[in-house]
Amino acid sequence: MSTYIIETEKLTKFFGRMNVVYHLNLKVPKGAVYGFLGPNGAGKTTTIKMLTGALKPTYGEIRIFGLDMPGERVEIMRKVGYMPEKPLAYEDMTIFEFLTYMGRLMGLPKEEAIKQARELMAYTGVGKLAFNRIRELSSGQRQRVTFAMALLGNPELLILDEPTSNLDPLGRMEFIGKVLELARAGKTIFISSHIVSEIERMCNHVGLIKDGQLIEQGRVRDLVNVEGTDYDILVSDNAKLLEFLKDKVYVREAWEEEGILRVKLDERFAERFFVELPAFLAEEGLALKLFKSHTSPLERILMKRFNVGWKE
Numbered sequence: 001m002s003t004y005i006i007e008t009e010k011l012t013k014f015f016g017r018m019n020v021v022y023h024l025n026l027k028v029p030k031g032a033v034y035g036f037l038g039p040n041g042a043g044k045t046t047t048i049k050m051l052t053g054a055l056k057p058t059y060g061e062i063r064i065f066g067l068d069m070p071g072e073r074v075e076i077m078r079k080v081g082y083m084p085e086k087p088l089a090y091e092d093m094t095i096f097e098f099l100t101y102m103g104r105l106m107g108l109p110k111e112e113a114i115k116q117a118r119e120l121m122a123y124t125g126v127g128k129l130a131f132n133r134i135r136e137l138s139s140g141q142r143q144r145v146t147f148a149m150a151l152l153g154n155p156e157l158l159i160l161d162e163p164t165s166n167l168d169p170l171g172r173m174e175f176i177g178k179v180l181e182l183a184r185a186g187k188t189i190f191i192s193s194h195i196v197s198e199i200e201r202m203c204n205h206v207g208l209i210k211d212g213q214l215i216e217q218g219r220v221r222d223l224v225n226v227e228g229t230d231y232d233i234l235v236s237d238n239a240k241l242l243e244f245l246k247d248k249v250y251v252r253e254a255w256e257e258e259g260i261l262r263v264k265l266d267e268r269f270a271e272r273f274f275v276e277l278p279a280f281l282a283e284e285g286l287a288l289k290l291f292k293s294h295t296s297p298l299e300r301i302l303m304k305r306f307n308v309g310w311k312e
C-alpha cells in the first residue's frame with residue numbers, strides 16, 4: 001500500500017502526436033499542501049484531468065488513496081473535491097440550487113445537501129448571491145461557487161485547478177487563509193498554479209512541471225535548503241560585518257555590491273545566523289539600516305530551473 005495519497009508512475013498523455021505530459025511520477029504525501037507549478041501550457045490541467053478521471057492517460061499509472069484511477073474512479077471521487085479550471089455549467093440554476101443539486105448527486109441526503117450548500121455559500125463568500133443564477137455571476141464569483149462545490153461532502157483530498165485565477169487580491173488572500181485552515185484540519189490539497197508567491201504562501205510541497213515533465217519535486221523546505229537564501233543587508237559598517245560573516249558555517253557566500261551586503265544563507269544553519277547576527281551588531285554598536293530577503297527562494301529556483309524571469 002502506497003504511503004502517498006496521490007502517486008503516479010510514468011503518467012503520459014499524447015494528443016495525437018503531441019506529447020503533453022511525459023513520464024510524470026507525482027508523489028503527494030498525506031496532509032500535504034502540494035503546489036503543482038508550471039507556466040501556461042505546461043500540462044497542469046491535462047494532468048489534473050487524468051487524476052480526476054476526466055481524461056484517460058495514454059499510458060502510465062495513477063493511484064489515489066492506493067486505488068487505481070480510472071479503474072476505481074467512483075470510489076476515489078467519493079473522497080475527492082475537485083475544482084475545475086473551467087467555469088460552471090448549469091447556467092440557469094441559482095447558486096443554492098446548484099450546490100444542493102451537486103450535493104444530492106454525490107449522495108448526500110436532501111436535508112444534508114441543503115445544510116452544506118448554505119454553510120459553504122457563507123464560507124466562500126457568496127451567501128448574499130444564493131438566489132442569483134450562475135449565468136449572472138462574475139468570473140470571480142463563479143470561482144467561489146466552484147470552490148464551494150469542491151468542499152461538498154467534506155472530502156479528504158482537494159484537487160484545485162488554478163483556483164485563484166479570477167479572484168481579486170482580497171479574494172486571493174482569503175482563499176490562501178482557507179487553504180491553510182483546511183490543511184490544518186488534515187486535508188491533503190493539490191493546487192495547480194503559475195503564481196509562485198501564492199504557492200509559496202500556501203504549500204509545503206511543490207512539483208515543478210515544464211513541457212509536460214516534472215523537473216523538480218519535494219518539500220519546499222528541502223528545495224529551498226539546496227539553494228540557500230539571499231539577504232540584502234546594510235549596516236553602519238559593512239566591511240566589519242562582512243569580515244565577521246566570512247567564515248561562518250551558515251553563510252554560503254557573502255559579498256558587497258553597490259554598497260549593500262548580499263548574503264547567501266545555508267538554511268540548515270539559519271537559526272544561528274538569526275541569533276549571532278543581532279548579537280554581533282549589538283556588541284560592535286553597528287546600526288542595522290536594511291535587512292530583507294533578496295528574492296523569494298522558490299522564485300529563484302524557478303528562474304534557474306525554467307531559465308526565465310518567471311513572474312506572476
Ligand SMILES: Nc1ncnc2c1ncn2[C@@H]1O[C@H](COP(=O)(O)OP(=O)(O)OP(=O)(O)O)[C@@H](O)[C@H]1O
Pocket residue numbers: 015018020038039040041042043044045046047194
Ligand atoms: N484536448 C486537447 N487536444 C489537443 N491539445 C490539447 C488538448 N488539451 C490541451 N492541449 C494542449 O496541451 C498543452 C498543455 O495544456 P494544459 O491545459 O494541460 O496546460 P496548463 O499547464 O494547464 O496551462 P495553463 O496554465 O495555461 O492553464 C497545451 O499545449 C495545450 O494546447
